[in-house]
Amino acid sequence: MAEKSFKYVIVGGGVSAGYAAREFAKQGVNPGELAIISKEAVRAARLPGFHVCVGSGGERQLPEWYAEKGISLILSTEIVKADLASKTLVSAAGESFKYQTLVIATGSTVLKLSDFGVQGADSKNIFYLREIDDADQLVEALKAKKNGKAVIVGGGYIGLELSAVLRLNNIEVNMVYPEPWCMPRLFTEGIAAFYEGYYQNKGVNIIKGTVAVGFDTHPNGEVKEVKLKDGRVLEADIVVVGVGARPLTTLFKGQVEEEKGGIKTDAFFKTSVPDVYAVGDVATFPLKMYNEIRRVEHVDHSRKSAEQAVKVCDSSLMLSRVDMKVLYRHPANNMLIHYWSTMIALMSRDINWIFEAHYTCRLGCSNTENYLHSTCLLIVYILAIFASEQGKSVDEYDYLPYFYSRAFDLSWQFYGDNVGETVLFGDADPNSATHKFGQYWIKDGKIVGAFLESGSPEENKAIAKVAKVQPPATLDQLAQEGISFASKI
Numbered sequence: 060m061a062e063k064s065f066k067y068v069i070v071g072g073g074v075s076a077g078y079a080a081r082e083f084a085k086q087g088v089n090p091g092e093l094a095i096i097s098k099e100a101v102r103a104a105r106l107p108g109f110h111v112c113v114g115s116g117g118e119r120q121l122p123e124w125y126a127e128k129g130i131s132l133i134l135s136t137e138i139v140k141a142d143l144a145s146k147t148l149v150s151a152a153g154e155s156f157k158y159q160t161l162v163i164a165t166g167s168t169v170l171k172l173s174d175f176g177v178q179g180a181d182s183k184n185i186f187y188l189r190e191i192d193d194a195d196q197l198v199e200a201l202k203a204k205k206n207g208k209a210v211i212v213g214g215g216y217i218g219l220e221l222s223a224v225l226r227l228n229n230i231e232v233n234m235v236y237p238e239p240w241c242m243p244r245l246f247t248e249g250i251a252a253f254y255e256g257y258y259q260n261k262g263v264n265i266i267k268g269t270v271a272v273g274f275d276t277h278p279n280g281e282v283k284e285v286k287l288k289d290g291r292v293l294e295a296d297i298v299v300v301g302v303g304a305r306p307l308t309t310l311f312k313g314q315v316e317e318e319k320g321g322i323k324t325d326a327f328f329k330t331s332v333p334d335v336y337a338v339g340d341v342a343t344f345p346l347k348m349y350n351e352i353r354r355v356e357h358v359d360h361s362r363k364s365a366e367q368a369v370k371v372c373d374s375s376l377m378l379s380r381v382d383m384k385v386l387y388r389h390p391a392n393n394m395l396i397h398y399w400s401t402m403i404a405l406m407s408r409d410i411n412w413i414f415e416a417h418y419t420c421r422l423g424c425s426n427t428e429n430y431l432h433s434t435c436l437l438i439v440y441i442l443a444i445f446a447s448e449q450g451k452s453v454d455e456y457d458y459l460p461y462f463y464s465r466a467f468d469l470s471w472q473f474y475g476d477n478v479g480e481t482v483l484f485g486d487a488d489p490n491s492a493t494h495k496f497g498q499y500w501i502k503d504g505k506i507v508g509a510f511l512e513s514g515s516p517e518e519n520k521a522i523a524k525v526a527k528v529q530p531p532a533t534l535d536q537l538a539q540e541g542i543s544f545a546s547k548i
Contacts, residue, residue: 066159074166075339079162081120094133160335161335162365164341166341201228208293210285235271249487315332320343321337325344344458473510478502479501482534484499484538518542
């Protein structure tokens with residue numbers, strides 16, 4: 060097969076890939092320079108009724124959008140080998156792709172019960188949600204099992220959001236998880252008590268403190284029962300599993316520096332390998348406001364990290380758009396050349412190197428036009444070095460952790476860090492008609508995190524600001540003032 064070559068390659072077809080493509084287009088990538096390689100058969104980050112960049116004010120990235128921008132969508136193509144030293148990717152079909160700059164946006168893959176040796180975990184109608192095919196198969200199963208019974212394994216994002224969807228589709232739901240309350244990585248016991256009570260009022264039966272240890276099936280191989288560790292057996296027509304995920308970094312093992320389960324990057328998402336960036340779920344990056352490094356699995360970070368990386372790796376794109384012939388088209392135009400030389404010298408850390416290179420360039424040229432041409436090439440080279448230096452035109456990534464969810468008629472947002480002492484405020488009664496409440500986290504006398512259920516757009520902006528600014532406060536003060544404290548900041 061003929062080898063394909065691109066200036067930029069994005070590996071992955073999810074949210075990060077969609078936002079990276081949008082940022083490349085915004086920066087003016089030339090047609091044919093950028094390719095997105097994804098093992099999925101659908102275009103990057105596109106679902107029926109959902110377009111990855113529309114929610115943040117972007118365009119609808121239909122196939123026509125990619126074609127208009129000259130971006131190559133290479134779908135149904137799984138990369139099975141990555142040689143970062145030779146800048147080569149190889150697909151399962153044996154295709155070879157060369158790149159100058161690589162953006163790793165491979166995301167995560169689900170943890171499966173079969174990974175833990177659970178008996179019967181490969182039975183039919185046991186679903187995991189990560190890719191388009193997973194969602195399509197679940198929809199078909201719901202159509203075939205109308206008014207049926209479902210067991211949700213896991214009490215995190217997938218568990219809570221899928222339980223709501225299934226109940227709205229008249230499916231009987233049991234939700235099983237081993238932790239003492241739902242969403243334990245984010246929720247406190249007080250927050251979780253509201254959602255557990257609310258979900259139970261909606262008909263979701265919650266079983267805590269145990270796990271699924273096996274599945275029985277019908278003769279046709281479809282799941283029939285879920286066996287729990289505590290001895291209970293639950294009938295099930297459908298099982299949806301959401302027990303976590305792991306970043307897809309296997310392709311790059313031993314080639315890039317890793318930390319905390321992901322690919323270690325700097326504040327510009329540069330990895331330890333030149334011209335290789337990692338974004339989204341796979342990146343372990345400096346969380347500036349907390350002076351530590353973390354890996355974040357959330358759509359908001361996937362969007363923003365992709366944009367940040369492209370702004371940096373695309374800094375040389377400016378040069379590719381400059382027609383340097385303009386600078387030497389007229390041999391007499393020495394003043395323009397001297398202007399550029401002076402500007403470059405001012406930007407350079409070593410002005411003597413500039414003059415030495417400029418002089419060497421002059422000696423090696425046979426006539427004025429060749430001299431001017433060579434000088435321009437020298438300028439391009441110097442600009443490329445200058446543009447590639449991190450932080451020159453792009454600020455360090457200063458991310459405020461942000462999570463949100465919408466289910467039933469509920470909608471919550473969280474900003475900041477969930478560490479330190481906590482104070483709950485508002486109406487957290489699951490039987491309430493208003494169910495508007497929130498929580499603050501305080502560390503070292505300052506607010507570091509804020510959560511709000513059923514907030515207005517203005518109130519949600521207020522809790523984001525208070526988590527970013529980290530004003531001093533006391534627990535008693537916050538308990539008394541509630542959301543009004545944030546609204547005053």
